[in-house]
Structure formats: C-alpha cells, structure tokens
Amino acid sequence: MTDISKLGEFGLIHRLTDGIKIKNSSTLKGVGDDCAVMHYPDKEVLMTTDMLMEGVHFDLTYIDLQHLGYKAAMVNISDIFAMGGTPRQMTVSLAISKRFSVEDMEMFYSGLQMACDKWNIDIVGGDTTSSYTGMAISITCIGEADKEDIxxxxxxxxxxxxxxxxxxxxxxxxxxxxxxxxxxxxxxxxxxxxxxxxxxxxxxxxxxxxxxxxxxxxxxxxxxxxxxxxxxxxxxxxxxxxxxxxxxxxxxxxxxxxxxxxxxxxxxxxxxxxxxxxxxxxxxxxxxxxxxxxxxxxxxxxxxxxxxxxxxxxxxxxxxxxxxxxxxxxxxxxxxxxxxxxxxxxxxxxxxxxx
Amino acid sequence: MTDISKLGEFGLIHRLTDGIKIKNSSTLKGVGDDCAVMHYPDKEVLMTTDMLMEGVHFDLTYIDLQHLGYKAAMVNISDIFAMGGTPRQMTVSLAISKRFSVEDMEMFYSGLQMACDKWNIDIVGGDTTSSYTGMAISITCIGEADKEDIxxxxxxxxxxxxxxxxxxxxxxxxxxxxxxxxxxxxxxxxxxxxxxxxxxxxxxxxxxxxxxxxxxxxxxxxxxxxxxxxxxxxxxxxxxxxxxxxxxxxxxxxxxxxxxxxxxxxxxxxxxxxxxxxxxxxxxxxxxxxxxxxxxxxxxxxxxxxxxxxxxxxxxxxxxxxxxxxxxxxxxxxxxxxxxxxxxxxxxxxxxxxx
Missing domain, CATH: 3.90.650.10 (PurM-like C-terminal domain)
Incomplete structure (x- = not known):
C-alpha cells in the first residue's frame, strides 16, 4: 500500500486522472488548469451537485470504495436524467483521512470511472484534500438538453x-x-x-x-x-x-x-x-x-x-x-x-x- | 436560536435561498429542481470547484461563519478570474453538525451572498446535509469567457x-x-x-x-x-x-x-x-x-x-x-x-x- 503523503496532492491527482480520455466534443479542457472549459452553443446546460458524508450517507464497514465511487457518480447522473438531459461532465471533490492509501483512492476512482464510462461522461476536474475526521465526497455533474426537452x-x-x-x-x-x-x-x-x-x-x-x-x-x-x-x-x-x-x-x-x-x-x-x-x-x-x-x-x-x-x-x-x-x-x-x-x-x- | 431540525432540509434550504434574485440572463433556472439550467450560446463555459474542511482549511475559533461564507465563495470566484473569465453561477454544498443553528447558516449565507453580489453571481443550487464530525463546504462556480479571452x-x-x-x-x-x-x-x-x-x-x-x-x-x-x-x-x-x-x-x-x-x-x-x-x-x-x-x-x-x-x-x-x-x-x-x-x-x- 502506498502512503498518500508520498505523492502529495498534485502527485495523487496526476495518478488518479492521468488515464482519463476526453470523450465529449463539448469538453474543451479537462483536469489541469484553474477551471475546466466547456462549449454549449446549441444546448441548455444542466448542473447538479451532491455531497456525501461518511457516517451520514455511507458506512465504510459495508460499502467498499469502488462501489462508493460508482454510487456517488450515479446519484448525480440520476439528477441530470431527471431533467430529461444527457450527462456530459463531472467534477469530483474528495476529503480523505490518513487511513486511506493511494490504492484505496484508485479503487474509488475506478468506481467513478465505471459509472462515467457507462454514460459517456468526462471527469473534468475536482479537488483532493484531507479530512481530520470522516471522508467527504462532493460531485457536480453537468449535462445538456434541448430547451424543449427539459x-x-x-x-x-x-x-x-x-x-x-x-x-x-x-x-x-x-x-x-x-x-x-x-x-x-x-x-x-x-x-x-x-x-x-x-x-x-x-x-x-x-x-x-x-x-x-x-x-x-x-x-x-x-x-x-x-x-x-x-x-x-x-x-x-x-x-x-x-x-x-x-x-x-x-x-x-x-x-x-x-x-x-x-x-x-x-x-x-x-x-x-x-x-x-x-x-x-x-x-x-x-x-x-x-x-x-x-x-x-x-x-x-x-x-x-x-x-x-x-x-x-x-x-x-x-x-x-x-x-x-x-x-x-x-x-x-x-x-x-x-x-x-x-x-x-x-x-x-x-x-x-x-x- | 432556531434548531435546524425544526425546519428540516427543505425548510432550511427554503429559508436560506428564498430571497435570491436571479441576476444573469444565462441563468434560466436556479434553486428548486433536480438541476439548475443555464444557457451559453455564444460563450465558453468555465467550471471550478473547491472543498473546504473544518480543521484543515478553517478553524471556527477564529473565523466567523459570515467571513467563512465570503471566503469560500471568493476562492472559487478567483479561479474563474484566473482563466480570464467572468463568474456567473454558483452551487453551494454544506455538511453541518448539530451544533449549528438556523441563524448560523443565515450568517454563512449572508457572507456567500455578499461575495456573489460583489461579482454579480447567481446562487443556483447546492446540497445541505448533516455531518457527524466537522463542517464541510463544497462550492462549484461557473463562469463564461469568449474563446479568444481564455x-x-x-x-x-x-x-x-x-x-x-x-x-x-x-x-x-x-x-x-x-x-x-x-x-x-x-x-x-x-x-x-x-x-x-x-x-x-x-x-x-x-x-x-x-x-x-x-x-x-x-x-x-x-x-x-x-x-x-x-x-x-x-x-x-x-x-x-x-x-x-x-x-x-x-x-x-x-x-x-x-x-x-x-x-x-x-x-x-x-x-x-x-x-x-x-x-x-x-x-x-x-x-x-x-x-x-x-x-x-x-x-x-x-x-x-x-x-x-x-x-x-x-x-x-x-x-x-x-x-x-x-x-x-x-x-x-x-x-x-x-x-x-x-x-x-x-x-x-x-x-x-x-x-
């Protein structure tokens, strides 16, 4: 198991997001700058966000990190569908305590990626930081729809x-x-x-x-x-x-x-x-x-x-x-x-x- | 002081967001549905997100909730400017423990709103939930820019x-x-x-x-x-x-x-x-x-x-x-x-x- 402090924030982000390939033409710039950049000339833009707190929304004694990543992504994707839209981009913010290893985070990201691959969504950014207490997850999902379809x-x-x-x-x-x-x-x-x-x-x-x-x-x-x-x-x-x-x-x-x-x-x-x-x-x-x-x-x-x-x-x-x-x-x-x-x-x- | 459990999640959200007036023509729908809806026919869309954890990013023994709201908003707004963009929309997710009152949350929101008013930004959504431990804040900011200005x-x-x-x-x-x-x-x-x-x-x-x-x-x-x-x-x-x-x-x-x-x-x-x-x-x-x-x-x-x-x-x-x-x-x-x-x-x- 690899200690996260060995990689530091930027090292960890690099490791987790390095393999991401952009799939949507509306994504102009993903991870790696102050902002992600998108282009929606002909569509309305939908945006939803959800926060999941350890002990309140999930209990790591019975959900593994891969399922947790999958579920955290899906509950946001669900909100885009609930407006009649098509999900396109996602940002993922994570606060984690010292008990997690780099491999744990890779499991979480593999779950996220599985959900995103299923619906052809680009992970375009986020924030990775530490928590003195429980794990906190905040995901924001962007989608598109024609005005008359919302x-x-x-x-x-x-x-x-x-x-x-x-x-x-x-x-x-x-x-x-x-x-x-x-x-x-x-x-x-x-x-x-x-x-x-x-x-x-x-x-x-x-x-x-x-x-x-x-x-x-x-x-x-x-x-x-x-x-x-x-x-x-x-x-x-x-x-x-x-x-x-x-x-x-x-x-x-x-x-x-x-x-x-x-x-x-x-x-x-x-x-x-x-x-x-x-x-x-x-x-x-x-x-x-x-x-x-x-x-x-x-x-x-x-x-x-x-x-x-x-x-x-x-x-x-x-x-x-x-x-x-x-x-x-x-x-x-x-x-x-x-x-x-x-x-x-x-x-x-x-x-x-x-x- | 009013106990948050008296209002519940939807009551609290209503109280905090009821006075919000939409200021940007790109905001079609703010708080109140599964997603916010925006329209960016002629611009590129910028998106940034930041997570702030109690004990890691802030210490409530020396920052009051109004300043914290202001700062949490500003650090995200700063990322939009850093791409040469203009900030337009914001979602705010909060996880809070039982020690906070409705009035505390109103102070936090007044700080947020002050920062948003300064730069003409619409608060269009978010998530309000509980935390068993410290406070967690996650903000996502959307901005716009002409392609050649990014x-x-x-x-x-x-x-x-x-x-x-x-x-x-x-x-x-x-x-x-x-x-x-x-x-x-x-x-x-x-x-x-x-x-x-x-x-x-x-x-x-x-x-x-x-x-x-x-x-x-x-x-x-x-x-x-x-x-x-x-x-x-x-x-x-x-x-x-x-x-x-x-x-x-x-x-x-x-x-x-x-x-x-x-x-x-x-x-x-x-x-x-x-x-x-x-x-x-x-x-x-x-x-x-x-x-x-x-x-x-x-x-x-x-x-x-x-x-x-x-x-x-x-x-x-x-x-x-x-x-x-x-x-x-x-x-x-x-x-x-x-x-x-x-x-x-x-x-x-x-x-x-x-x-």
Whole structure:
C-alpha cells in the first residue's frame, strides 16, 4: 500500500486522472488548469451537485470504495436524467483521512470511472484534500438538453397519469439488511470479548454475513443505476412527461415536491406501487410495512414522472414503467388509496438528513 | 436560536435561498429542481470547484461563519478570474453538525451572498446535509469567457515578463497571528485552571487578542478578494497574458505549474516580490524569512501571469501589478535571484493538504 503523503496532492491527482480520455466534443479542457472549459452553443446546460458524508450517507464497514465511487457518480447522473438531459461532465471533490492509501483512492476512482464510462461522461476536474475526521465526497455533474426537452417539476396537470420506473423500497431494505448483519457481527464480537474467547474472536475475522437470496436488495443499495434507459425509451416513444424527478428521498417526498411546484394534488394506488418480491419478503421478516418502505425508504434513483392522459396507450408499452395513479386538483390533496379502498393523506416522511 | 431540525432540509434550504434574485440572463433556472439550467450560446463555459474542511482549511475559533461564507465563495470566484473569465453561477454544498443553528447558516449565507453580489453571481443550487464530525463546504462556480479571452497555464514563452498583482505572504502571516493569539488564550486558560483561579477564568471569556496594527494581515486571511479588477484592467489596456493562474498554494508552487505546463523556466527577483510592510514586520517578529513566507505561504488569491516582453510599457501602467521576473528556456530551470545576486533553485514548498 502506498502512503498518500508520498505523492502529495498534485502527485495523487496526476495518478488518479492521468488515464482519463476526453470523450465529449463539448469538453474543451479537462483536469489541469484553474477551471475546466466547456462549449454549449446549441444546448441548455444542466448542473447538479451532491455531497456525501461518511457516517451520514455511507458506512465504510459495508460499502467498499469502488462501489462508493460508482454510487456517488450515479446519484448525480440520476439528477441530470431527471431533467430529461444527457450527462456530459463531472467534477469530483474528495476529503480523505490518513487511513486511506493511494490504492484505496484508485479503487474509488475506478468506481467513478465505471459509472462515467457507462454514460459517456468526462471527469473534468475536482479537488483532493484531507479530512481530520470522516471522508467527504462532493460531485457536480453537468449535462445538456434541448430547451424543449427539459422536464421540470412544475408541469403536472389535473388528470395526468403518474408513472414510476423500476421498483421501490429495495435500496432501503438493502440498508436494513446491511445494518442488521453489522449488528449481528458486533454483537458476536462483544460476546466473545466478554467471555475472553480468543478462538471465537479469531473466527469472527472470517465472519460471513447472511445475504443469500437477498442479492437484489444489496445491489439496489450498493450499486444504484441512474435510469438513462427510461429517458431514451421516452424519447423513442415520443412521450414528453409534464413533470419529472428522481426518487432519492422517497416516493412520498417526491410526489409532494411535484404537487407543490405544479399546484396540484394526486391520487396514488397502493396496489400499483411496484415492489420487488425480495423487498416484500424482507419487510415481512423485519416486521415492517412494505408500502411504508416503498413510500419513504428513498435511494431508489428511479424516475417519477407525469404524462397527459392521452399518452396512456404509449406509456403502457414502456418497458419497466408502472402507472401508480393520477394527478388531481389541488384541493383534493395528496391521497393514497389503500388495498382495501380506504384513502389516506400522503405524508412525506422521506429521509431528513437534518433531523 | 432556531434548531435546524425544526425546519428540516427543505425548510432550511427554503429559508436560506428564498430571497435570491436571479441576476444573469444565462441563468434560466436556479434553486428548486433536480438541476439548475443555464444557457451559453455564444460563450465558453468555465467550471471550478473547491472543498473546504473544518480543521484543515478553517478553524471556527477564529473565523466567523459570515467571513467563512465570503471566503469560500471568493476562492472559487478567483479561479474563474484566473482563466480570464467572468463568474456567473454558483452551487453551494454544506455538511453541518448539530451544533449549528438556523441563524448560523443565515450568517454563512449572508457572507456567500455578499461575495456573489460583489461579482454579480447567481446562487443556483447546492446540497445541505448533516455531518457527524466537522463542517464541510463544497462550492462549484461557473463562469463564461469568449474563446479568444481564455488564459491557460500553458502559454508562457521564453522572454515573457512575469507579473503578480497585490502583495504576497500577508494571508499566511495573518494565519500565524491568529494561531499565536489562539495559543496565548488557551495557555492562559490552562494556567487559570491549574491554579483553580475562577476569577481569571471568568475574565478570560472577555479575552481580547492583540491585533493592533495587524488589521491588514487579518483581512488578507479572513476576507480575501478575488482580483476581478485586475482582469478588467488587463482588458481595458488590451493586454492578453500568455499564461495565468491565481496564487492559492504559494508563488513557488504556481510558478512551477506554469513552467511545467508551458515547458519553460523562469527567473524571479527576490527584491521585486511585493510584500506589505505589516507582513515584513510580523515575519521579523516571528523570526521567519519574509521571502519564504511570500513564496510558500499561499492563500493570497492574487493573479500571477505572464505577458510578452513587448507589453512592458503597458504592464508598467497597470494599477497594483508588479513585475517580478521573466520566463526563460526550460533548461535554465526555476531560479530565484536573491537580493545579494546569488541564484537559488525555486522549490515548491506550497501547502500540501495531504502531507
């Protein structure tokens, strides 16, 4: 393992970014000057940024640095798709403590690069510095779109259909699973320590968490995918959503944003909310309400969008997209129609990092 | 004081960004959607990002949140000027611990806004989240420039003149001063505690650090200014630098970057390096070599640039800009000509956050 202080900031940046090849004609200058330089003569420029803090957004006891790099990139890419855009450039800022080696950082960058390669994005700059405490990651992503293709949150109209891609709640259940296995591990370590059982402690270094049959949940938590494929399909089918955003804080929270900004209400049917089999089984096992998990879990990075009711037939043909309800007049509020027909007011209990 | 958890993430963002008025025609959509939207049909787009970590880049025992916001914005604005551009948009990501109140964040934002107002910049987005440990700030700034006006680091040529704006080393001496007074304070507290002198401890809550006659040093450390005025003057005088960057890590380090990227050497004259009187006095008092402070101190945020020798007369008329040397052929290396005429090889001992 190579000590980062041996390379210094510029040496490390050089090592991490040396192999980067510029792929987009809009990128004129990448890493290596005071600024990156881009050119967007015929497009609108989209910009999004996200900050991930160790202990708050990720726990290095269960996510490795390569997956972390991949996920950090994907959550930003997802925001560009959520506006109907195409991601093009990215800057990456990292603050790291002394416990990381050059090889660790290479793993992080390989994850980043994998996500960027998937969507043809150039890493054009960033900042690499130290942290006395936890790791901090800040990524900014730039994308492009034709003016008429940009989808804001404020265009939903009464009678519009509400659609969501993929399924919901799995990333959240994946997190519960990881937390549970971590807890089991530490409990066993504690017990072995209490009994001063050195043999048991030794064996615990080979502790294998029980993830059999739950691979999908882990994948959703550790390796989320931005749904650029859905954007491509919408374009192919000539469907222009009236409002769109990605599901990062939870379906309830995102519905609230769209309804608030569009000045409307909504009616969502519990039975239509897409939930994977593994999510349902895991929720049952943990004695949790699976609909609550799907509504408020977050980190799904699926696309939530509304389309005019006239697009019903086209939307039905969309791959991996479900109709979950419809937009209503504002005075009807946000309603969830339960399986038994009862109606409840939807409350956004989405993840609040400041609570 | 208002607890941040009362407002939650969206409430806090609303409170901090509600008063923002968009000032630039290139900003189509600011805060409030998945992305900001911008339009740059006739310009090149510049992008820079910086991350500031508590304990590494700033110490809240001696910088208040308003100054911190101002400084965090200015160091990014400085990078846009360093390419010859005009700053236009900014995103601001913040991770904060529970010890901060809503009013604290408003102070931080008022500092940010002051810097942005000074240079007519729109705050168009960001991310606000929590930190279990220290505060983390990540800012990304977008600027614009005509293609022919962009100044890279790689255009310096043999015989070019090397210029620097303002003076160097003052921000570093300001930091030394703040560190010294902090040390004095804690020493007195320790002594009072040892003696169990409650009266002395009480009086120490009114501890007044001794900054008389050192105001300039403090200002340079706590309230740096990006030199957009120098860029404006260069344009007015029709001077196009061949290479430019801002002095953030120290003059030596930046000279090294320009020479490396331009494939040249340089000769810099110690006697020409601009140093303020207060910087010199403070260095003397602290038994430090003032030239070393000016070469390696960093955080000056002055502009370092090279111009063709034919521009000598024009450069001499520039306000607050000094000629400090000239570019040479690569084989001559980076040389510092001392006051006594001896020559030394310049070594970049600039601040290394990863050392």
């Amino acid at each position: 989808i804001y949150r404020n265009g939903a109209k009464d009678t519009d259909l509400i659609c969501v891609s993929g399924d919901l709640g799995a990333a959240y259940m994946g997190l519960q699973l990881l937390e549970r296995e971590k807890h089991v591990y530490y409990q066993q370590v504690e017990e072995a320590k209490k009994k001063n059982d050195k043999n048991a402690l030794k064996m615990l270094t080979d502790f294998q968490p029980d993830f059999a049959g739950r691979e999908y949940l882990l994948q959703r938590q550790l390796k989320p995918e931005a749904r650029g494929d859905v954007i491509e399909n919408l374009r192919k089918m000539n469907i222009k959503p009236t409002a769109m955003m990605d599901v990062s804080d939870g379906l309830s929270s995102e519905l609230m944003h769209i309804c608030e900004q569009s000045g409307c209400g909504c009616r969502v049917y519990e039975k239509n909310i897409p939930i994977d089999y593994q999510t349902a089984v895991m929720a049952e096992e943990m004695n949790m309400n699976v609909t609550t998990c799907a509504l408020n879990g977050g980190e799904d990075y699926e696309l939530l969008f509304t389309v005019p009711i006239g697009d019903l037939d086209k939307v039905r043909q969309l791959d991996d997209v479900k109709l979950i309800g419809n937009i209503t007049k504002k005075e009807y509020g946000l309603q969830l129609v339960a399986r038994d027909g009862n109606e409840f007011e939807l409350k956004a209990q989405g993840w609040n990092p400041l609570a | 100044i890279y680091r790689n255009g310096a040529k043999d015989t070019d003149l090397i210029c620097v704006s303002g003076d160097l080393g003052a921000a570093y001496m300001g930091l030394q001063l703040l560190e010294r007074e902090k040390h004095v304070y804690y020493q007195q507290v320790e002594e009072a505690k040892k003696k169990n002198d409650k009266n002395a401890l009480k009086m120490l809550t009114d501890f007044q650090p001794d900054f008389a006659g050192r105001e300039y040093l403090l200002q340079r450390q706590l309230k740096p200014e990006a030199r957009g005025d120098v860029i404006e003057n260069l344009r007015k005088m029709n001077i196009k630098p061949t290479a430019m960057m801002d002095v953030s890590d120290g003059l030596s380090s930046e000279l090294m970057h320009i020479c490396e990227q331009s494939g040249c050497g340089c000769r810099v004259y110690e006697k020409n390096i601009p140093i303020d009187y207060q910087t010199a006095v403070m260095a003397e008092e602290m038994n430090m070599n003032v030239t070393t402070c000016a070469l390696n101190g960093g955080e000056d945020y002055e502009l370092l640039f090279t111009v063709p020798i034919g521009d000598l007369d024009k450069v001499r008329q520039l306000d607050d800009v000094k000629l400090i040397g000239n570019i040479t052929k690569k084989e001559y290396g980076l040389q510092l000509v001392a006051r006594d005429g001896n020559e030394f090889e310049l070594k970049a001992q600039g601040w290394n956050p990863l050392a």
